[in-house]
Amino acid sequence: MPRLAIDSDYLLQRLDTLLSIPSPTGYTDMVVRECTAELERLGIEAELTRRGAIRAVLQGSARRPARAVIAHVDTLGAQVKALKDNGRLEVVPIGHWSARFAEGARATIYTEKGAWRGTILPMKASGHTYNEEVDTAPVGWQHVELRVDALVRTKVDCERLGFSVGDFVSIDPQPEFLDNGFLVSRHLDDKAGVAVMFAALEAILREGAQLPVDAHWLFSIAEEVGVGGSSVLTSDVASLIAIDNGTAAPGQASDEFGVTVSMADQTGPFDYHLTRKLIRLCRDNDIRYQQDVFRFYRSDSASALEAGADVRTALITFGVDASHGYERTNIHALRSLAELVTAYLTSPIEIQRDAKEVSGIEGFTTQPMEEAKAAHEPVTPRPYRTKA
Known part of the structure; x- marks a missing residue:
């Protein structure tokens, strides 16, 4: 099935709502509630891990080999880090x-007594x-230091208002x-x-598209600190596609238009x-794309593999x-990504062997090894002639 039409207005509305909910890693309860509520509004039942990673399954014609897509809400x-003698706050970063x-x-600083604004x-x-x-x-x-928008001139003033070491800052x-x-946004x-x-x-729901296998929609809560997709996969999943940002910068092929397919990151090849x-789906469905390699980058897929998941992984950005x-x-890049996700999840299963976690060599994949041939016919050299 070809790519599906994406509702860009809905996409932007979702993005605007998500951006309005503070969710630094470790303080993600409210954005998890928002995502779960939207899944339920779409008619999809969601289940949560203890800490709040989300899994929702859209059933396909078969249970295995299931496909999964993942993005992170944190x-x-x-x-x-400390309450300073001048009434300001020392802070340390969450994430890099x-x-x-x-x-x-x-x-915004979140204390046990309530939230305060600052700079x-x-x-x-x-x-x-x-x-x-x-x-x-x-x-x-x-x-740097965090100036609180309150009458605080000493460490004692900070303690009186309820500030303490470990308070989260969004x-x-x-x-x-x-x-x-x-x-443009953080x-x-x-x-x-x-x-x-x-x-x-x-x-997919609007078009009533049929899926060949179950599709798992995963939302992780701690990707920025390296945990990511480590605890949300089930054994049914054979392939995992992470959706994240690509680095559009000098020396990189990533672009703010189309899909950027990552071939490798600092954890190795995908x-x-x-x-x-x-990449074939992009070509077949006329989705603009480029390929890139990221040197100082890892995503949800890395943490899934490190946690022991034996799944095929890819990263589209x-x-x-x-x-x-x-x-x-x-918006062109975001719409292109959504189109690729629909094309992928509705495409046929090509590696049937992936339905089993372990099996014999039958049906195992191959990779090309033969020498490349020129795109044109080689020129036949003229015979060498000596002078008469």
């Missing part, structure tokens, strides 16, 4: 992101006081959806991927057969400019 953030992008960020600032923040020292100050988490996304299709990684999953699911099937900073992508 985002970057911070935690309070630079303090360069934290400077100036508006934030992450460099310690030398006043140009009228420090003059050029503002420009030469070093960058790093030890050089960073405002500041989203802008432009008329030309560009989407936390597109990976709330845009979650929105893609919902858009693909909505299209599955040969699954990756090339996705929406190109993001300034990943883990003020991120930007385009």
Whole structure:
């Protein structure tokens, strides 16, 4: 079955809603509730792990070899490291992101007594006081502090209002959806991927598309700290496709338009057969795509493999400019990803042997080994002639 039509308005509405719910890793209960409610609205029953990873199964003609798609609902953030004598808060990052992008960020601090607003600032923040020292100050988490929007001038003031070490800090996304299709926001990684999953699911349900095998829709809650898809897979799943951001930057092939198929990341190559099937589906369905390799990157699929899951893995991404900073992508990339997901989940099963966790060599895959041939006929050389 070819790719399905994607409702871009629904995709953007999902993304806008998800961005409005703070969810730094470790503080994801409310976004999990939102995703579960939307699945139920679509008529899909969801089940949750103890900590809140979500699994929803859309039944196909057979149970195995099931396919799964996964994206993560957690985002970057911070935690309070210490209450400072000047009434400000020392913070450490949740996930890997630079303090360069934290400077100036508006934030919410969640205490046991309630939430407070604040701003992450460099310690030398006043140009009228420090003059050029503002420009030469070093960058790093030890050089920023969180100014709370409350009357707190001492550590005792912070304690009185209920602040404590370990409080979670969420960073405002500041989203802008432009008329030309560009989407600018923090936390597109990976709330845009979650929105893609919902858009693909909505299209499959709306069109009544038939699936050859069960499709598992997985939402992880701790990808930014490396846990990701480690505890949400079942043994029925034979292939896992992660949806996440790709790094659109100099030296990379990723793009803010079309699908970026990752061939490898820092954990190694993705599955040969699954990756090339996705590329064929892009070609056959006229979905723009490019291929890339990521050196400083891992996704939900890596944690699934490290947890012992014997599944084929692939990673398809929406190109993001300034990943883990003020991120930007385009609706074209998100729509293309959703189209590819629908084309994949409705496509025939090619490796029937994957239905069993362990079996003999019969039906096992092959990879090409023969020498490549030129695209044109070789030129026959003229015979060498000597002079008479």
